[in-house]
Amino acid sequence: xxxxxxxxxxxxxxxxxxxxxxxxxxxxxxxxxxxxxxxxxxxxxxxxxxxxxxxxxxxxxxxxxxxxxxxxxxxxxxxxxxxxxxxxxxxxxxxxxxxxxxxxxxxxxxxxxxxxxxxxxxxxxxxxxxxxxxxxxxxxxxxxxxxxxxxxxxxxxxxxxxxxxxxxxxxxxxxxxxxxxxxxxxxxxxxxxxxxxxxxxxxxxxxxxxxxxxxxxxxxxxxxxxxxxxxxxxxxxxxxxxxxxxxxxxxxxxxxxxxxxxxxxxxxxxxxxxxxxxxxxxxxxxxxxxxxxxxxxxxxxxxxxxxxxxxxxxxxxxxxxxxxxxxxxxxxxxxxxxxxxxxxxxxxxxxxxxxxxxxxxxxxxxxxxxxxxxxxxxxxxxxxxxxxxxxxxxxxxxxxxxxxxxxxxxxxxxxxxxxxxxxxxxxxxxxxxxxxxxxxxxxxxxxxxxxxxxxxxxxxxxxxxxxxxxxxxxxxxxxxxxxxxxxxxxxxxxxxxxxxxxxxxxxxxxxxxxxxxxxxxxxxxxxxxxxxxxxxxxxxxxxxxxxxxxxxxxxxxxxxxxxxxxxxxxxxxxxxxxxxxxxxxxxxxxxxxxxxxxxxxxxxxxxxxxxxxxxxxxxxxxxxxxxxxxxxxxxxxxxxxxxxxxxxxxxxxxxxxxxxxxxxxxxxxxxxxxxxxxxxxxxxxxxxxxxxxxxxxxxxxxxxxxxxxxxxxxxxxxxxxxxxxxx
Numbered sequence: 001x002x003x004x005x006x007x008x009x010x011x012x013x014x015x016x017x018x019x020x021x022x023x024x025x026x027x028x029x030x031x032x033x034x035x036x037x038x039x040x041x042x043x044x045x046x047x048x049x050x051x052x053x054x055x056x057x058x059x060x061x062x063x064x065x066x067x068x069x070x071x072x073x074x075x076x077x078x079x080x081x082x083x084x085x086x087x088x089x090x091x092x093x094x095x096x097x098x099x100x101x102x103x104x105x106x107x108x109x110x111x112x113x114x115x116x117x118x119x120x121x122x123x124x125x126x127x128x129x130x131x132x133x134x135x136x137x138x139x140x141x142x143x144x145x146x147x148x149x150x151x152x153x154x155x156x157x158x159x160x161x162x163x164x165x166x167x168x169x170x171x172x173x174x175x176x177x178x179x180x181x182x183x184x185x186x187x188x189x190x191x192x193x194x195x196x197x198x199x200x201x202x203x204x205x206x207x208x209x210x211x212x213x214x215x216x217x218x219x220x221x222x223x224x225x226x227x228x229x230x231x232x233x234x235x236x237x238x239x240x241x242x243x244x245x246x247x248x249x250x251x252x253x254x255x256x257x258x259x260x261x262x263x264x265x266x267x268x269x270x271x272x273x274x275x276x277x278x279x280x281x282x283x284x285x286x287x288x289x290x291x292x293x294x295x296x297x298x299x300x301x302x303x304x305x306x307x308x309x310x311x312x313x314x315x316x317x318x319x320x321x322x323x324x325x326x327x328x329x330x331x332x333x334x335x336x337x338x339x340x341x342x343x344x345x346x347x348x349x350x351x352x353x354x355x356x357x358x359x360x361x362x363x364x365x366x367x368x369x370x371x372x373x374x375x376x377x378x379x380x381x382x383x384x385x386x387x388x389x390x391x392x393x394x395x396x397x398x399x400x401x402x403x404x405x406x407x408x409x410x411x412x413x414x415x416x417x418x419x420x421x422x423x424x425x426x427x428x429x430x431x432x433x434x435x436x437x438x439x440x441x442x443x444x445x446x447x448x449x450x451x452x453x454x455x456x457x458x459x460x461x462x463x464x465x466x467x468x469x470x471x472x473x474x475x476x477x478x479x480x481x482x483x484x485x486x487x488x489x490x491x492x493x494x495x496x497x498x499x500x501x502x503x504x505x506x507x508x509x510x511x512x513x514x515x516x517x518x519x520x521x522x523x524x525x526x527x528x529x530x531x532x533x534x535x536x537x538x539x540x541x542x543x544x545x546x547x548x549x550x551x552x553x554x555x556x557x558x559x560x561x562x563x564x565x566x567x568x569x570x571x572x573x574x575x576x577x578x579x580x581x582x583x584x585x586x587x588x589x590x591x592x593x594x595x596x597x598x599x600x601x602x603x604x605x606x607x608x609x610x611x612x613x614x615x616x617x618x619x620x621x622x623x624x625x626x627x628x629x630x631x632x633x634x635x636x637x638x639x640x641x642x643x644x645x646x647x648x649x650x651x652x653x654x655x656x657x658x659x660x661x662x663x664x665x666x667x668x669x670x671x672x673x674x675x676x677x678x679x680x681x682x683x684x685x686x687x688x689x690x691x692x693x694x695x696x697x698x699x700x701x702x703x704x705x706x707x708x709x710x711x712x713x714x715x716x717x718x719x720x721x722x723x724x725x726x727x
Contacts, residue, residue: 013133016143016180021131024144034064034128037146040179047150047157048185051093060157062148064128065121065168076121077166078130083112085256086312088170089280091158094242095187097233098177099159099278100254101195101332102170104229107258111200111227116169132176135201137391137471138355143176150184158184162280181394191442192231192254194394196332200229203389203475204447205337206440207329209322217271217319220260220329229332230257232275234325248285249325250277257329258314264300273322274306277313288316336387336449336475348478357470359406361463372423373459374413375474377452380577384449385477386410388459392470394444404441405468408461410450412612423458453581453609517566524552531583531637545594545636558645578648581609582641596635598625601643608644614651 017039028035040046042062065076085103090096105112115133120126131144149171150157159174161167177198178184193204207219209232223230237243237251244250259274272288288294290309295316300306307316317325331337335349352375359371377386390406413423440447459474518526527547559567559575567575585607590596596604602621605611616624624647628639635643 012139014136014139014141016141019144021129021142021144025125025127025129028127028129029125035144035146036128036148037144037179040145040175042146042148042150046178046183048183048188050185050188059152061151063151064147065149065166074166076168078120078169078172079116080165080167083109083116083167083169085258085276086162086280086314087165087167088278089160089162090278091156091160093158093174093178093184093187094189095158095174096242096254096278097190097192098174098187098195099170100231100256100276101192101199101229102173103256103276103278104196104231104258104332105199107224108227108229115199116173119169121168130172130176132173134177134180134198136180136198137393137469138201138353138473140201141180143180145172145176145179147172149175191444192233192328192330193332193440193442193447194444196229196231196330197391197445198394200332200334202229202332202334203336203387203473204440204445205331205333205449206447207331209326209329216323217260217262217273219331220257220273223331223333223337224257224259226333228337230329231255232257232322232326232329235327244282246285247325248283248289250279250282254278255326259306260319261302261306263298263302263306265294265298270294271319272316273319274314274316275322277315280313281311283311283313283315284317284321286321287318288321290315336384336477338383338477349475350478352472352474352476354472357472359461359463359468359470361466361468371461373472373474374456375459375476376456377454377476379479380454381477381479383477384451386450386452386457387473387475388448388450389473389475390446390461390470391473392444392468403464404443404446405464406446406461406470407464408446408448408459410448410452411458411460412452412609413456413458414612414614454577455609455612517564517568518572519566520549520552520556523547523556523567524549527552527579527638531579545638547638547641551638551642554642555645558649578610578645579641582644583637586637586640594637596637596640598629598633598635601625601628601635604640604644605647610648611644611651614647616647 019039024035036042044052044060047060083106085106087106088099088103090099105115117131117133119130128146128148129144130147131142133140133142135141147168156171159171161171174187178187181187193206196202196204207216209216220230231254233254234249234251237245240252242250242253256276256278257273258276260272261274262269262271275284277283283290290307295303295307295309335347335351338347352373354373357371375386388408388410390404390408392405459472461470461472524547531547555575556565556567559571561571562568585604586596589600589603589607591600601624602616605614605616624643625633625635628643629635
């Protein structure tokens with residue numbers, strides 16, 4: 001079932017392995033015993049063979065922090081003077097991906113507190129049991145652990161308190177996460193996005209630092225200020241192991257991004273970024289390192305606030321060095337963050353959530369379409385406006401399973417199939433173009449961002465193996481808050497986008513605000529003002545490719561669903577959305593500025609969203625090229641507009657007349673001409689619910705199998721222009 005909300009309410013908490021913290025703690029307190037967790041025993045199996053290789057198993061012990069033999073100074077604490085990233089120091093497990101995410105979470109105390117909750121070693125309620133919460137497929141899962149930690153001799157095997165620090169929340173949280181995934185070996189190497197999602201339930205935006213936004217500094221600074229989790233990773237080195245390089249960075253390693261600033265340096269300013277290494281001591285040795293000459297020479301008044309020369313794993317480096325040495329930047333937030341104009345965390349998104357979904361494996365490959373998830377893009381918005389995110393349960397994966405077990409595609413649905421509950425298997429043909437986007441894939445999460453034009457789309461997942469259970473979230477960017485969702489919203493957006501100079505437009509807009517419509521003559525003047533092409537025609541010597549009155553009359557006839565020879569606000573808004581799209585297609589496909597060749601018409605039709613699913617035969621394409629191009633084989637923008645609008649209208653009419661959506665079948669005697677009566681011929685029900693008026697119409701078929709409508713005597717003559725005018 002889909003849930004459409006702008007702010008997701010906190011869901012009920014699931015008890016992992018049915019272990020209830022309060023009942024277990026109270027039982028231990030009543031018996032004056034410390035909790036012993038049989039679900040994650042103090043045995044080698046809880047560590048896993050991957051991490052036990054080469055270890056002295058005979059010396060491995062599990063001890064509680066109160067044991068005097070452990071290398072801690074003073075009594076243990078769960079948290080002392082607030083949780084900080086500097087409380088964390090990585091151990092023998094390669095879980096920097098989890099610890100870097102956790103280090104970022106410490107910068108958002110409110111979110112961190114939801115995971116840590118109120119716990120203490122000092123309380124009379126201490127019973128050797130602690131609990132932590134992680135987000136798993138749309139649910140918060142509470143995991144309890146005892147506080148026995150693996151040690152060899154006097155050394156903690158995994159995360160341990162920093163020297164002089166007795167805070168154990170990072171050690172116990174790491175143990176809880178290992179229990180959730182199955183063992184400590186399961187957290188030995190992983191993916192940053194998985195940890196970011198598990199700690200927040202958010203969605204991750206990935207930035208390729210080799211093609212990052214120009215204002216990377218502002219993007220990072222705004223994201224950190226907004227409370228987003230920000231982390232990054234270095235590329236793989238010569239070996240599969242993380243190794244310290246000459247510049248002090250660690251290959252194949254995750255870092256937390258903790259800040260970004262523009263600082264005064266020499267006679268200008270330099271952009272620098274601050275990182276933290278979960279190892280706790282290994283730092284960058286290049287420019288802006290701790291103790292560098294750059295820090296000595298800067299006279300920025302904020303120097304004392306930004307810079308401390310400490311062995312704490314945190315350091316500054318220039319943004320240029322950052323982009324050269326790191327591969328990816330990850331930003332995790334409760335809603336998607338776009339980077340089109342810097343980070344804009346205040347954008348409005350709605351979310352469709354499909355929980356506990358199952359898809360069967362498809363060994364034959366391709367899309368079977370057994371699982372289909374539909375969504376609508378209502379209005380055009382800037383940048384990526386749709387984010388599709390799949391998540392699967394991490395504990396449901398096998399240890400050796402490194403490939404995400406799902407794949408998916410997004411298809412745009414033609415209008416004639418819009419109201420079908422399930423699309424037929426033939427819809428998912430390999431010849432159909434799936435929507436393309438930017439994506440990342442980890443072990444448990446698969447997220448892709450899209451820029452989609454208005455329309456209806458379907459997400460179709462398929463599985464690599466037998467059966468996969470998953471959560472699907474579809475995020476849809478909403479229009480600006482000041483936009484009214486009424487039918488005239490497109491028109492108001494148009495008014496804002498156009499210049500207010502010129503008496504014609506002022507008259508048009510004032511007339512439309514007063515409920516008046518525009519006719520073909522007014523439309524002609526407006527289009528030639530707003531879409532000036534100005535490319536002379538070599539055959540005619542005319543001053544340019546402008547809209548003629550005849551062309552504008554045809555456009556009005558095709559868009560005028562009330563059959564009164566004028567366009568109202570809704571009809572004009574529909575027309576304008578098409579004109580803007582047609583102009584974009586024209587500019588992308590033109591060979592030279594203003595020059596579109598008739599031989600490229602097939603590219604235009606394939607690139608036009610409003611014609612998705614329309615098949616044009618080579619014969620018909622040749623006829624259209626003859627009809628709409630000049631003697632030199634050029635197609636002007638006004639001619640292209642008339643062609644595309646007519647083609648869209650005829651395609652919709654053809655589908656509505658067809659019994660099976662594929663064709664209109666006639667006997668041999670009926671192939672030349674047939675007459676019929678139209679009761680209610682729906683042309684664009686999906687978008688505006690308008691219809692042709694009742695009356696008699698002629699349907700003429702030509703050799704290209706397309707048709708032409710002619711109102712019979714006594715009927716309105718406006719719809720003669722439903723013809724493609726090629727017969």
